[in-house]
Amino acid sequence: MTIFRSRWLPHLFLIAFSAVMVYPILWWLGASLKDVTELKLPRLWPSTPHWENYADGWRFSKDYTFGHFFANTLLMEAANVVGGVFTAAAVAFGFARLHFPLRGFWFSIMLLTLMLPGQVTIVPQYILYNRFGYVDSYVPLILPHYFGGGAFFIFLLVQFIRGLPRDLDDAAKIDGASVYGIFARIILPLIKPALVTVAIFTFIWSWDDFFAQVLYLSSVEKFTVGLALRMFIDQFEIAWGQLLAMSLLSVVPSVILFFFAQKHFVEGIATTGLKG
Amino acid sequence: MTHRTIAGSAAPPARSRFARSVRRYDWTGYVFISPWLVGFLLLTLWPIGQSFYLSFTDYSLLSQPVWSGGANYAKIFGGDPTFKKSLSVTVAFVLYSVPLKLLFSLLVAMLLNRNLRGMSFYRTAVYFPSLIGGSVAVAALWRNMFGKDGYVNHVLAWFGIEGTGWISNPDTALGTLVLLNTWQFGSTMVIFLAGLKQIPQELYESASVDGARPIRRFYHITLPMLSPVLFFNLVLGIIGSFQMFTASFVITPRGGPMQSTYVYAVFLYEKAFKHFQMGYASALAWVLLAIVAVLTALNFLGSRYWVFYESDGRGAK
Structure with missing residues (x-):
């Protein structure tokens, strides 16, 4: 029994476990600096770091640098995050605080859509976008985020808003605030931590939403980072060092965002997620 | 509709005034949920119906869908x-x-x-x-x-x-x-x-x-x-x-x-x-x-x- 109570044993175990989890990423970091012959070796760090992997990888495509693909993706992301955060907040406020006919019905429908496999709607959606000439544009990638940002986020925010005391709304109402005023001046500021969670998730998930990107973007000029990486992989002779260097760069934005908002990220879900 | 009762401590006069105001903006909720509702109708409900219809057709995007009855399903379960x-x-x-x-x-x-x-x-x-x-x-x-x-x-x-x-x-x-x-x-x-x-x-x-x-x-x-x-x-x-x-x-x-x-x-x-x-x-x-x-x-x-x-x-x- 004493061994379970010892103070350093859990730490030792957790350190070992963390190391196992993070090891592939450390290896990735080293591998991005290796040349072809060293890449196979299990050693973590190359004897001489080949920084040119980054420079060459950055310019692997004749016409565009990775900077171009990063700019494409980040612009799309900015639009997505703005749309997702604001419309999800509005919709969640409607469901959490306002009484309107069929509220319960629509709310259940919304939860049901969480379980709907995306494949069922993808073909007609494609046909629809195709008819309006939006295939090979960012519209199909951005527009869905302006429709409430997704059922998962709405649900998350509804739970969060339900946890806020109603006295605040009532007080504002007695002071003559309209519903819109209550939403903008009372609720929005209070749900900021949850909104940060929504923003980060929106960013990371649409960064990784490879299916939609493959489907809707076909001209290299408009490629996202993910598509550019796949173009890299599909080359006849893969320059692995350069590919790993570029793919490592491609996860940097998500990682930076995560560390900026780390506290909100894990705690935010812990406090909002799953009451009830 | 039990949720009409308002939580808590509002004094009776304020409460009835408040109850009236709640009823007045009954439909305001739809203003707030409209982004989701429009998206649901346009990008979920309509596509679901459309894909159900298309599943009984031959359709290549270039020409009009041609009704083929249950042929697609027959092919799927007939041992594709x-x-x-x-x-x-x-x-x-x-x-x-x-x-x-x-x-x-x-x-x-x-x-x-x-x-x-x-x-x-x-x-x-x-x-x-x-x-x-x-x-x-x-x-x-x-x-x-x-x-x-x-x-x-x-x-x-x-x-x-x-x-x-x-x-x-x-x-x-x-x-x-x-x-x-x-x-x-x-x-x-x-x-x-x-x-x-x-x-x-x-x-x-x-x-x-x-x-x-x-x-x-x-x-x-x-x-x-x-x-x-x-x-x-x-x-x-x-x-x-x-x-x-x-x-x-x-x-x-x-x-x-x-x-x-x-x-x-x-x-x-x-x-x-x-x-x-x-x-x-x-x-x-x-x-x-x-x-x-x-x-x-x-x-x-x-x-x-x-x-x-x-x-x-x-x-x-």
Whole structure:
């Protein structure tokens, strides 16, 4: 029994476990600096770091640098995050605080859509976008985020808003605030931590939403980072060092965002997620 | 309509004024939910109906859909070998990856649910692989590490094990994808962690006083209290795994060695957007929907026997 109570044993175990989890990423970091012959070796760090992997990888495509693909993706992301955060907040406020006919019905429908496999709607959606000439544009990638940002986020925010005391709304109402005023001046500021969670998730998930990107973007000029990486992989002779260097760069934005908002990220879900 | 009663402390006169004002903006709610409602009608409900219709047609995008009756379904169930193959690959993926990921993330969540110094550091480290997600970048990393001449085999060689080309070998390719999926257990784990934090500490304390060992405490407190969260993760895990796409598409292009990783979503994608058989792809989508719906319904039915909801009304909807 004493061994379970010892103070350093859990730490030792957790350190070992963390190391196992993070090891592939450390290896990735080293591998991005290796040349072809060293890449196979299990050693973590190359004897001489080949920084040119980054420079060459950055310019692997004749016409565009990775900077171009990063700019494409980040612009799309900015639009997505703005749309997702604001419309999800509005919709969640409607469901959490306002009484309107069929509220319960629509709310259940919304939860049901969480379980709907995306494949069922993808073909007609494609046909629809195709008819309006939006295939090979960012519209199909951005527009869905302006429709409430997704059922998962709405649900998350509804739970969060339900946890806020109603006295605040009532007080504002007695002071003559309209519903819109209550939403903008009372609720929005209070749900900021949850909104940060929504923003980060929106960013990371649409960064990784490879299916939609493959489907809707076909001209290299408009490629996202993910598509550019796949173009890299599909080359006849893969320059692995350069590919790993570029793919490592491609996860940097998500990682930076995560560390900026780390506290909100894990705690935010812990406090909002799953009451009830 | 019991929710008309307003919570709390408002004095009676204010209350009736307030009740009137509530009734007045009954429809204002629709202003707020309109983004979702429009999106639902336009990008979910209409496409669902449309895809149901298309599943009974031949349609190549270039010409008008031609009604073909149940021909698509007849072809699917009449022994399209690719359908059988992709379905069995997908079912295998679901059967391995869902329990593995649930078990692993539950264990990790319990490990991280302690008050130790530096816990936020461990949490970050463990969450890190999931942060970079199911992206193409990770797929590239995975493809290199598990290659014939990759990192994994070199490590195995230290122990005198001769590895195969994990990704080019039809026996192990799918397993590699399962492993990748398990490595990214973060979001499932975070949800477990949130659930664990909501279990009242008093339960454990009184159980300890009664002399319950850790294993008993796990079976009689943690598991029942966590069962709603476990159920949530199970349902969404099954649905999500049935739709697995990126890893197969990027790590093992064209369905992998001997189509061993040719999952359903890739099959559907190729039918629709490579062969432009929109009608057939729609029928495939409806078959998938039926499978997922039946499994989810079974899950909900089964949940009566093992999911425990607190009856004190906390958080009741």
